[in-house]
Structures are given as C-alpha cells and as structure tokens.
Amino acid sequence: MQDFASSFTHAMGLILQGDAELWAIVALSLQVSLTAVIIAACIAMPLGAALAVTRFRGRNVVVVLLNALMGLPPVVVGLMVYLMLSNAGPLGVLQLLYTPTAMIVAQVILVTPIIAAITRQTIEGLDAEYAEQLRSLGVSASAKIPTLLFDARYALMTAFLAGFGRAIAEVGAVIIVGGNINHVTRTMTTTIALETSKGNLALALALGTILILLAIAVNAAVSTVGLRARSIAYA
Amino acid sequence: MFTRLILGIALSLALPVAGFAAERFITVQSTTSTQNSGLLDAILPQFLDETGIEVRVVAVGTGQAIRNAMNGDGDVLLVHSKPSEEAFVADGFGVQRFDVMYNDFVIVGPAEDPAGIAGSSDVVAALGKIAEAEAPFASRGDDSGTHKAELRLWDAAGIDVSAASGTWYRETGSGMGATLNTGTGMGAYVMTDRATWIAFGNKGAHDVVVEGDQRMFNQYGVILVNPERHENVKAEDGQAFVDWLIGAQGQAAIAAYQVDGQQLFFPNAPGS
Amino acid sequence: MRDLLEEKPVAKTSLAAHGLRFEIDGQTKVDIPLLRLDGEGPTMILGPNGAGKSLTLRLLHGLLTPHAGQISTPATRQAMVFQKPVLLRRSVLANMDYALRAAGVSRAKRRKLALDFLHEAGLAGKAKQAARTLSGGEQQRLALIRALATDPEILFLDEPTSSLDPSATQAIEAMVLRAASHGTRIVMVTHDLGQAKRLGRDIVFLHHGRVACHQPTDTFFATPDSAVAAGYLRGDLPI
Numbered sequence: 001m002q003d004f005a006s007s008f009t010h011a012m013g014l015i016l017q018g019d020a021e022l023w024a025i026v027a028l029s030l031q032v033s034l035t036a037v038i039i040a041a042c043i044a045m046p047l048g049a050a051l052a053v054t055r056f057r058g059r060n061v062v063v064v065l066l067n068a069l070m071g072l073p074p075v076v077v078g079l080m081v082y083l084m085l086s087n088a089g090p091l092g093v094l095q096l097l098y099t100p101t102a103m104i105v106a107q108v109i110l111v112t113p114i115i116a117a118i119t120r121q122t123i124e125g126l127d128a129e130y131a132e133q134l135r136s137l138g139v140s141a142s143a144k145i146p147t148l149l150f151d152a153r154y155a156l157m158t159a160f161l162a163g164f165g166r167a168i169a170e171v172g173a174v175i176i177v178g179g180n181i182n183h184v185t186r187t188m189t190t191t192i193a194l195e196t197s198k199g200n201l202a203l204a205l206a207l208g209t210i211l212i213l214l215a216i217a218v219n220a221a222v223s224t225v226g227l228r229a230r231s232i233a234y235a
Numbered sequence: 236m237f238t239r240l241i242l243g244i245a246l247s248l249a250l251p252v253a254g255f256a257a258e259r260f261i262t263v264q265s266t267t268s269t270q271n272s273g274l275l276d277a278i279l280p281q282f283l284d285e286t287g288i289e290v291r292v293v294a295v296g297t298g299q300a301i302r303n304a305m306n307g308d309g310d311v312l313l314v315h316s317k318p319s320e321e322a323f324v325a326d327g328f329g330v331q332r333f334d335v336m337y338n339d340f341v342i343v344g345p346a347e348d349p350a351g352i353a354g355s356s357d358v359v360a361a362l363g364k365i366a367e368a369e370a371p372f373a374s375r376g377d378d379s380g381t382h383k384a385e386l387r388l389w390d391a392a393g394i395d396v397s398a399a400s401g402t403w404y405r406e407t408g409s410g411m412g413a414t415l416n417t418g419t420g421m422g423a424y425v426m427t428d429r430a431t432w433i434a435f436g437n438k439g440a441h442d443v444v445v446e447g448d449q450r451m452f453n454q455y456g457v458i459l460v461n462p463e464r465h466e467n468v469k470a471e472d473g474q475a476f477v478d479w480l481i482g483a484q485g486q487a488a489i490a491a492y493q494v495d496g497q498q499l500f501f502p503n504a505p506g507s
Numbered sequence: 508m509r510d511l512l513e514e515k516p517v518a519k520t521s522l523a524a525h526g527l528r529f530e531i532d533g534q535t536k537v538d539i540p541l542l543r544l545d546g547e548g549p550t551m552i553l554g555p556n557g558a559g560k561s562l563t564l565r566l567l568h569g570l571l572t573p574h575a576g577q578i579s580t581p582a583t584r585q586a587m588v589f590q591k592p593v594l595l596r597r598s599v600l601a602n603m604d605y606a607l608r609a610a611g612v613s614r615a616k617r618r619k620l621a622l623d624f625l626h627e628a629g630l631a632g633k634a635k636q637a638a639r640t641l642s643g644g645e646q647q648r649l650a651l652i653r654a655l656a657t658d659p660e661i662l663f664l665d666e667p668t669s670s671l672d673p674s675a676t677q678a679i680e681a682m683v684l685r686a687a688s689h690g691t692r693i694v695m696v697t698h699d700l701g702q703a704k705r706l707g708r709d710i711v712f713l714h715h716g717r718v719a720c721h722q723p724t725d726t727f728f729a730t731p732d733s734a735v736a737a738g739y740l741r742g743d744l745p746i
Contacts, residue, residue: 087307087465095467097308098262098293132570133593136586137609137657147605151596179262179293182276197412198271199437 007205011213014206026214029187032100032174033167034218036107037115040163044112045156048119049145053127066120069113074106074172081106081177098179103187106173111163118159123148126155154226161219168215188214260289261472264301264309266380267410269455270294272430272499278488282479288472296379296410304328304458307465310473312458313480315428316380320456329458333481336489336500337454340384342445343415343432344370344424356447362392369403371423375414376406380453385426388450428453430499455500457481481505520660520692521545522567526576529562529716537562537716539576544711549683549693551707551724553700555739559716560696561590561665567694568663582660582692584610590666592650594638599630602638603653610657620656628652628682644675651679655686662686664695668702680706700740704728712736 014022051062083089085097085105096102126148134144149156171189178185180194188211195204269275270292279290293303297314304312305328312329314320323329342361344352349370352361365372374396375382389396396404405423407414411431418425419439427435432443445451459477462470479485481504489502522544529537537559544550552560565571567578568587595602603621612620625631628648633641638649647667654662664683668676683706687693697703703710703724710727712719712735720732731737 086303087467089306092307092467098291130593130595132565132587133589135570136568136654137606139609143609147595154596179291181262181291181293184291194271196416197267197410199412199415199435201416201437203436 004205007202008209010202010206011209015210015213022210024183025186025188025191026210028100028185029168029189029211030214030218032103032187033107033164036104036167037111037160037163039104040108040111041115041160043108044115044163045119045149045159046145047112048116048159049123049149051116052120052123053131053141053144053148063120066113066117070117072110072113074110074170075176077106077109078173078176081109081173085177097177098181098185100178100185102177103174103185106177107167107170110170110173111167114166115159115163118162119149119152119156122152122155122159126152157222157226161222164218165215168211168218258289259287259472260291261310261469261476262291262293262308263311263313263476264293264295264304265313266297266300266315267294267412268315268381268428268431269313271410271412272428272434273494274430274489274492274500277492278485281484281488282476285484286472286475286479288475290476296375296377297381297383298378304460307460307467310460310469311476312460313455314380315453315455316383317454317456319380319383320458324458328461328464330461332456332458333477334503334505335455335457335480336486336502336504337452338428338430338500339446340381340426340451340453341429341432341443342424342426343418343438343441344444345422346440346442347422348444350424353444355445358388358445358448358451359392361445362388362394365424366392366394366396366399366403369399371403371405371421373414373418373421373423373425374404374406375411376408377410379411381411381426381428384451384453388426391450430494433494433497433499454503520580520582522578522580522582522661522692522694524567524576524578527563527566527573527578528575529559529566529571529573535716537566537573539563539716539718542711542718542721544692544694544709546709547692548708549687549695549706550709550711551703552694552696552711552713553698553703553736553739554713554719556698558713560713562716563713564663564665564694564696580661584657584659585661585663586654586657586659587663587665588647588651588654588667590669592646594641594646594649597638598634599625599636599638599641599649600634602649603656606653606657624652624656625649629678642675644671644678647671647675647679648682651682655682655691659691661692661694664693666696666698669698676702700728712739 051066081102082097084091085094085102086092096105130148134147139147169189171193174187175190175193178187178190180186180190188207192204192207192211195207265275275292283289293309295303297316297319300312300314301319301323303309304323312323313335320332324332342358350365350368352364355361374385400406405417407417411427412435415425415427415435416437417423419437419441424444457477457480459470459473460468462468486502486504489500490498492499524539524542527537527539528535552563554560562571566573568585569578595605597605600621603624604617607617607621622631622634625634628651630645630649630652633645638646641649651667668679671679680702683693683695695706707724709721709723711721712727712731712733714735719735720727722732727736728740731740
C-alpha cells in the first residue's frame with residue numbers, strides 16, 4: 001500500500017518539475033477530450049432534446065437503445081474507427097489514422113450517446129414543466145428545443161461532465177486509432193498503459209494521480225460556473 | 236456568460252489541433268520490444284537529425300503490426316518473426332526483407348524455481364520440466380513474434396500447451412510488459428526477449444533462469460511496405476529509413492544502445 | 508402600452524364550445540353540449556374539486572384536444588396564466604422578451620415594450636433579477652403581465668391567486684380588472700367565492716364535468732339555477 005502514498009508524492013514531484021514532455025501529454029489529452037466532448041455535445045444535446053419532446057411509434061425502443069449505447073466498449077469503437085480510417089478502409093484517403101483527429105472521432109462516438117441520454121432525461125423533466133406554458137405562448141415544437149436546452153443549461157453541465165469523464169479516462173479506443181505515437185498521439189491514458197507495460201508501476205500510478213487531479217480540476221472549474229449561476233439562482 | 240465560455244473553449248481547442256499536421260514523417264509498425272526497451276527512443280533522433288524525417292512508431296505485437304501493415308497503415312515494418320515476414324513479402328505486401336539485428340529470448344522465473352531449471356541452457360529440457368512440475372507459466376498468447384517463438388519451442392519439447400491452458404499454462408493475450416507484470420505477480424515463468432527484460436522496471440524477485448540456447452535466437456527484420464499495393468505509402472522516405480537502419484550509421488546506433496551497461500541488440504544486417 | 512393604456516371598445520370577443528367531450532383513461536371528465544361565452548365578461552368558472560374546471564379551461568384555450576366537439580372563436584390571440592406560474596430560468600426582462608418574440612414583436616420594439624409592461628406590473632426595478640427568485644406574488648404578476656404583453660383578445664386564468672396572500676391577490680385582481688376594462692376577454696377559474704363576486708360578470712358552475720348553470724353573477728349568488736350550486740354556496744360537501 002506504500003505504493004499509493006509514494007505515487008502521490010511522485011506525482012507532485014512530476015508536477016512541480018514542470019517537465020515539458022509531461023505537460024505536452026496533459027495538454028494533448030485535454031485538447032482531444034474537450035474537443036471531442038464539445039463536438040459530441042453539439043450533436044447530442046439537440047438530438048437528446050428532440051427525442052425528449054417528440055412522441056412516435058418505437059420511441060421507447062430508441063430510448064432503451066440510446067441508454068444502452070452509453071455502455072459502448074471503447075475497444076470496439078476503436079476497432080470500428082480503425083477499420084474506417086485504415087488505408088484499406090473506406091475513409092483511408094483522409095489519412096487520419098494515427099492522428100489526434102482520429103482519437104477525437106473515436107471519443108465523439110463514445111461520448112455522444114452518454115450526453116444524448118442524459119440530455120433526453122433532463123429535457124423531458126423540464127418539458128413536463130414548460131410544455132403547456134410554451135404551447136400557450138404559441139411556441140412551435142421545433143422552436144421549443146432551443147428554449148429547453150437553454151433553460152436546462154446548468155443541469156446539462158452534468159451531461160457534459162459525464163461525457164468528459166468518459167473521454168479523458170478511456171484508453172481502449174485512443175490506443176488503437178492513435179497508435180500511442182510519441183509526441184503525436186500519446187495521451188495520459190496511453191502513457192499510463194505504456195509505463196505499466198514497461199513495469200514502471202510507480203510512474204504509471206503517479207501519472208494516474210495526475211489524471212485524477214486533472215479530472216477534478218475540470219469538474220471543479222465547470223461546477224464553479226454552475227454554482228455561481230445557481231447562487232444568482234437561475235436554477 | 237455560458238455561451239461565451241463554450242465558444243472560448245472551442246476556439247482555443249480548434250487552433251492547436253490544426254497545427255498537428257507535421258511536415259515530413261513516416262509511420263513504422265513495430266513491436267513492443269523495440270519500444271519498451273528504449274531502443275527506438277535512442278536511435279530515432281539520430282535519424283531525424285541526419286535526414287529531417289520524423290519516425291512515428293506504432294508499437295504493437297508482431298502479429299498485429301503485420302496486419303496493420305497489410306492494411307497499408309504504415310510505411311515500414313520492423314518486427315521479429317522471420318517466417319511471417321517472409322510470407323508478408325511473398326504475398327506482395329512488402330518490397331524486400333532485410334535482417335537488422337538480433338537479441339535473444341530468455342526464460343525468467345521466480346527465486347523459488349519450482350521446476351528446478353535455474354542455470355540451464357537447454358530450453359527444450361527446461362520447458363519439459365516446467366510441464367512436468369506443472370509450474371505456472373505465463374504466455375503472451377497474442378500471436379506476437381515472441382509468442383510464436385515460444386510455441387515453436389513447446390512444439391520441440393513435444394508438449395501440447397493448449398491442453399494445459401487455464402491450468403498451469405496461462406495465456407495473458409497481452410503485450411510483453413503486461414505478461415511480465417502478470418508473471419512476476421503470480422510467480423510464473425515467462426519467456427521474454429532479453430531487451431525488454433533488462434529494461435523492465437517491475438522485476439520483483441524474478442531473474443533469468445534459462446539463457447544461451449541457440450534456439451532462443453531472436454532475429455529482427457525490416458521491410459518497406461509495398462507502395463504498389465498501397466499508394467499512400469511514403470516509399471522514398473520509408474526506403475531512406477530502411478537503408479539507414481541496415482547501413483553503417485544505423486547499425487552503429489543499435490550497437491551503441493545500452494541499458495545498465497548491457498548491450499540489448501546486436502546489429503547483423505547483411506553487408507555491415 | 509397598447510392594451511392597458513389605450514381606451515378600446517368593450518370586447519365582443521365571443522367563445523363557444525359545441526359538443527365538447529374529453530376523456531381520461533376511458534372515463535368522461537368533461538361533457539359540455541353547448542357553452543356560449545358571448546357576454547363581455549369576466550367569466551368566472553366555479554365548481555368543487557374534480558368538477559373539470561382546469562380541464563375545461565385548457566380545452567377552451569386549445570391546450571388539450573377534445574375527444575369530440577369543437578371550440579369556435581374569432582379571437583386569434585389568446586394567452587393563459589397558470590395556477591403555478593411557469594417562469595423561464597432567465598431574468599425578468601428575458602421572460603418578457605421571450606413572450607414578445609413568440610408573439611412576433613420585432614426586436615427593435617421588444618425592449619421598450621417589455622419595460623413598459625414591467626412598469627405597469629410594478630416590476631420595472633427587478634428587470635435584471637432572475638425570474639425564479641421573485642416572491643410568489645411577484646412571480647404571478649410577471650406571469651400575468653407576460654401574458655398580457657402578447658396582446659391577447661382572450662385571457663384564460665387558472666386559479667392564479669390560489670397560493671397568494673391577500674395583498675398579492677389584490678394586486679393580481681387589480682391587473683385583471685384593468686385588462687378587462689381595456690377590452691381583454693377574461694375567462695377565469697377560481698374556487699374563491701369572494702373573488703368570483705368581485706371580478707365576475709357571469710358565472711359558469713361546473714359539476715362532474717358538466718355545466719350545472721351559467722348565470723349573471725348577481726342572480727347566481729341570489730338564486731342559483733342548480734341545486735348542486737346552491738348546496739355549494741351553502742357550504743355543503745358536494746357528494
């Protein structure tokens with residue numbers, strides 16, 4: 001168990017040293033995952049909201065499917081994206097395999113169902129409250145979606161954070177489509193996997209500690225925005 | 236405030252991603268042993284300095300590296316399983332195969348040495364004793380070069396490990412490092428390339444128990460992926476890397492790489 | 508201030524329901540063969556709990572689709588104020604702006620118009636405040652002025668003062684009377700007999716989803732046309 005205590009010290013040491021290589025890896029991880037989550041949110045939030053406010057045959061099946069897709073295995077997504085982007089695959093001409101863009105694509109696929117499912121639930125709750133008033137004001141069903149998304153903006157931060165948590169922590173997809181190439185596609189999680197396979201367990205654990213601190217920092221930053229907003233009580 | 240925050244993040248993220256499109260680079264499909272041992276990190280900067288070509292390494296098992304190369308997802312293949320490499324060239328996926336270097340496999344095991352094989356230099360006899368004692372043995376089980384070499388040795392010892400799979404014979408289905416972590420964790424014997432073992436950081440109480448058998452010779456080969464098969468292959472820069480690796484400078488760089496005062500790879504390109 | 512300040516002729520905005528029927532889970536909850544609201548109002552809808560007052564109001568406004576029958580009215584602009592005010596999670600001013608935009612008021616006119624209306628409701632000083640931090644009375648005043656800002660010909664109100672204290676109730680009643688005096692046709696559900704007397708010109712009394720009687724306010728309270736209504740006014744439990 002001393003490994004855990006020493007890994008924390010080790011992690012602090014790494015942070016304080018300000019190792020340029022480490023920061024580059026941290027920056028790439030943040031960049032890839034935040035970009036992926038923002039793109040996913042732009043797709044998933046309108047989608048989830050649309051699903052929340054429409055009623056059609058088979059809607060329950062779609063909702064169940066969407067919820068199930070939250071558990072998409074990263075390795076499978078990685079493999080699918082690899083097969084698409086491979087030179088032998090249909091999108092090979094784009095030359096995206098082993099680039100940060102490929103990792104973003106994989107994470108967007110992983111994260112979109114998570115954000116869409118949480119959005120669907122959040123918006124459905126808000127719609128129950130707003131529906132009559134908005135209809136009374138003559139707001140059409142399609143114009144209602146941006147209204148609901150905007151008014152649920154602070155509740156939807158949870159969806160955003162859940163997506164980010166998934167993206168920043170996964171390794172199965174990015175290691176396949178990114179290739180863990182030094183200085184190009186090496187992220188926190190692939191570095192941890194690499195150091196573990198080199199038997200450098202203390203270093204791997206220290207990097208893991210930094211990853212956790214990073215996740216805490218992003219969550220704290222987003223929550224601060226939310227709390228400030230809630231303290232002026234838009235919620 | 237909220238919208239502006241999102242926009243700000245999006246903009247700050249979009250700019251640097253675009254900047255990743257590097258100038259001149261090749262992609263090499265290689266094995267974990269060349270990367271985990273630190274060899275490539277040591278010699279590639281020299282190649283970059285001399286030619287201005289960046290080498291991006293995807294380090295996976297030999298089996299996966301060959302399959303990736305067959306898909307055209309790489310310009311050069313640097314792996315260690317001669318029969319598979321020759322088949323790769325024969326099937327038209329590669330241009331020509333060259334010997335680059337060798338090291339050797341060793342068997343590492345726990346200090347208690349339950350099979351009593353420490354100090355042996357006869358790998359086939361040692362494997363026989365392990366099977367007889369049903370001492371735990373952790374195998375890569377991932378179709379890698381090391382795994383294929385290990386299976387050839389079990390074959391030579393006349394032992395059908397598939398029958399013992401899940402009992403004393405454990406297939407991790409993982410890379411060399413992960414398998415070594417498993418082996419040291421469960422007190423199992425492991426066959427590994429010497430380079431990965433020397434550079435490995437989690438040896439625990441394990442040590443080399445079998446070494447020096449000619450049958451554990453581990454040859455690495457380099458192949459340019461056939462540009463006639465995949466037009467995206469950077470034939471010129473890829474060939475430059477192959478030439479450098481089997482030429483005087485590359486061979487000298489390989490010979491000069493040491494960990495803890497030990498040379499890990501021995502250059503043996505034809506004509507060097 | 509279009510509606511509130513300009514003197515307009517008294518409304519002749521009629522509203523009629525024909526053969527109106529609404530069911531929930533196969534049970535008929537509203538059954539109104541004919542209801543004509545062609546007086547100038549305000550019309551107050553009374554009745555015991557479960558009489559179908561809120562359902563009827565929503566059917567008249569078009570929020571619910573009846574299983575049979577139709578509503579006919581020449582009025583194109585309608586608005587409704589709910590028992591519990593539904594305010595957007597935005598500032599007071601943004602709530603007004605949203606309703607005006609939905610009503611098709613151009614961006615250039617919206618801000619001035621919104622502030623004028625807020626002034627009318629005594630909320631001008633709170634324009635920047637988050638709507639949901641207003642007091643209960645202020646929230647309902649905002650909901651009411653937001654509805655009036657869309658210049659409705661008919662305004663439906665569903666027990667808007669049921670959870671308000673007397674002074675807040677008085678403010679709402681004053682605004683309703685003012686709107687009525689400027690030509691807005693008022694149709695309001697209440698369970699407060701005093702309020703019905705104070706505001707109503709005619710009373711629709713509902714019982715078990717049917718119109719038990721529809722009379723001018725004075726005659727309703729003096730001699731109700733229905734035994735159930737008489738019992739209700741006496742304070743009997745309407746079993």
